[in-house]
Amino acid sequence: METSKLPTKDRIIDAANKLFYAEGIKAVSVDAIAAQAGITKKTLYYHYRSKDDLITAYLTSRDQPNLALFAAWFEQEQGDLADKVGAIFVNLAKAAEHPKWQGCGFLRTTAELANMPGHPAIKVGVAHKKKFEAWLAGEFSSCGIGAAEALARQIVLLMDGAFATMLLHRDPSYAQSAGEAARVLVGVACSEVKYNH
16 A cells, blocks of 8 residues: 555554654754654644654554564474574564664664653553563463573563664674574573473
């Protein structure tokens, strides 16, 4: 579907996604988003009362697609649980090779809003990260891992560390290294399950 045929609200979010992700939320004006969407600023404000509302909607629009992508990478891997978790990091490294890759939109937005901890966009970011962690914990728990929540938290720390370090060094191999560490952690947890049964 051509962008011009999308509903106005979708065009605004599409424009916000492109510009906020590429340039950062503080660098991009409401005027720039309206121009990218092919509408007036007045029309934009009809749909979103403020730039803060738009930033929150931008992150909300990234939530489910990102979670679905991680789950797809996990499911598509044919190996064991450690391989499936490792595949998320391998695919993250591949994604980071794209010239338009700018890291994790949730972490970058949170960093830009660090002096505004109550901002609704930060709440969206927190919820997104918690959903990913809970999903991982559920996968680990279903495989009989006892400390599933603790292991999920460790994997999330590795992932967010990989996001930050890759953005800093512009080197996707950091995600591969984090993935190797994640594989070891999950492998040890799985071997403990086998040992205890």
